[in-house]
Amino acid sequence: MVSKIPFNKPAFFGKEFQYVQQALDAGHLSSSGRFTRACTNLLEQLTGAPRVLLTTSCTHALEMAAILLNIVPGDEVIVPSYTFPTTASAFALRGGKVVFADIRPDTLNLDERHLEKLITPKTRAIVPVHYAGVGCEMDAITAIATTHSLAVVEDNAQGLFGQYRGQQLGRFGVLSAVSFHETKNISCGEGGCLLINDPGLIERAEILLEKGTNRRAFFRGEVDKYTWVDLGSSYGPSDLMAAILLAQLEERQAILARRRSRWRRYADALRSWGENNGVTLPYLPAHCDPSYHLFYLVLPSPELRDAMLRHLGENGVGAVFHYVPLHLSQVGRAMGGRDGQCPVSEAVYNRLLRLPLYNTLDEADQERVIDLVMRFPFA
Ligand SMILES: Cc1ncc(COP(=O)(O)O)c(C=O)c1O
Numbered sequence: 001m002v003s004k005i006p007f008n009k010p011a012f013f014g015k016e017f018q019y020v021q022q023a024l025d026a027g028h029l030s031s032s033g034r035f036t037r038a039c040t041n042l043l044e045q046l047t048g049a050p051r052v053l054l055t056t057s058c059t060h061a062l063e064m065a066a067i068l069l070n071i072v073p074g075d076e077v078i079v080p081s082y083t084f085p086t087t088a089s090a091f092a093l094r095g096g097k098v099v100f101a102d103i104r105p106d107t108l109n110l111d112e113r114h115l116e117k118l119i120t121p122k123t124r125a126i127v128p129v130h131y132a133g134v135g136c137e138m139d140a141i142t143a144i145a146t147t148h149s150l151a152v153v154e155d156n157a158q159g160l161f162g163q164y165r166g167q168q169l170g171r172f173g174v175l176s177a178v179s180f181h182e183t184k185n186i187s188c189g190e191g192g193c194l195l196i197n198d199p200g201l202i203e204r205a206e207i208l209l210e211k212g213t214n215r216r217a218f219f220r221g222e223v224d225k226y227t228w229v230d231l232g233s234s235y236g237p238s239d240l241m242a243a244i245l246l247a248q249l250e251e252r253q254a255i256l257a258r259r260r261s262r263w264r265r266y267a268d269a270l271r272s273w274g275e276n277n278g279v280t281l282p283y284l285p286a287h288c289d290p291s292y293h294l295f296y297l298v299l300p301s302p303e304l305r306d307a308m309l310r311h312l313g314e315n316g317v318g319a320v321f322h323y324v325p326l327h328l329s330q331v332g333r334a335m336g337g338r339d340g341q342c343p344v345s346e347a348v349y350n351r352l353l354r355l356p357l358y359n360t361l362d363e364a365d366q367e368r369v370i371d372l373v374m375r376f377p378f379a
Helices: 015-026 034-047 058-068 085-092 112-118 138-147 199-209 215-219 239-250 252-277 302-314 330-334 343-349 363-374
Strands: 051-055 076-080 097-101 123-126 151-155 175-179 192-196 296-298 352-354
Touching: 015 034, 015 239, 034 051, 034 192, 034 239, 051 058, 051 199, 051 239, 058 085, 058 151, 058 175, 058 192, 058 199, 076 085, 085 097, 085 330, 097 112, 112 138, 123 138, 138 151, 192 199, 199 215, 239 252, 252 363, 302 352, 302 363
Parallel strands: 076 097, 076 123, 123 151, 151 175
Antiparallel strands: 051 192, 175 192, 296 352
């Protein structure tokens, strides 16, 4: 019997166990231990961000961003409709009004050409999502944000170490959020981080993460006691999670190389099959160096997409779809979302499927997936 090929499989590289043991031995399991510091130092060095804070998820990093921007009821925040729900809910939690923008038909990223018409006197922020780890058109987005004095918060859940015109994703906005969820290139199960590109926000971000106290300043010897000084919550992961994360970060080059080669194999093998059958493959602009986070197909119709999912599933391959456009979701509709509001998102979401892509996907399994895809009976 042939084995199943899952959609995703968390991969460990060996040092995770050793580092977890070391964290346990050190007896410091809360969020400011040795491994947390090692991860944040490494991430600061690799991204060039003035400060990185580890968080329990990308969602929590986005929630921190909303608090740091002082989003209050009535403020408007522009997000792409085609994204994960917490890109929007992080801002809605503060009472912000979510304004849904459509996506580009090529990269499926926030379409910067729609921004001007969505901006009102109440707009406070734009949240580009680097879908699949391919950069949004950050030159245009940054220029529009500057013209209208808006903050940019990058949802870079999928794009760590990807680049746009030679600059790392996550370094364009005042703040950006990364995910280390188990489906991501680099993972510790559940985790994330906040990149703070505006040094003026660092002190408050540390307080927010430290449950509203100036505990970090106390440990640095800057104050003689620590106390409640601002809004706060508990957004820092245990040092155990950081121990796993450090082992993964140390393997980043091998991970990226593996994903790049698997991604390219899908693209090369399926290109002419796609052209002949009206199936669209991911588009990579020449000025974007992606993180190769995911590989998708857009089938000619929702029926064919569902049939392809069944065909792969029945043959032991775990393919999945994602993102009901947020303006059509239960919550989005309650916020006023309506059919036809974001036509590209609506035209794509029910035709898209994601093929297996994970750090240990081996060649033989990938060839089986490719073979099955190409044997899909269109008629
Ligand atoms: C674009 C996007 N934003 C946010 C998230 C949330 O990430 P997390 O699970 O780390 O909270 C995800 C997770 O898949 C995502 O893809």
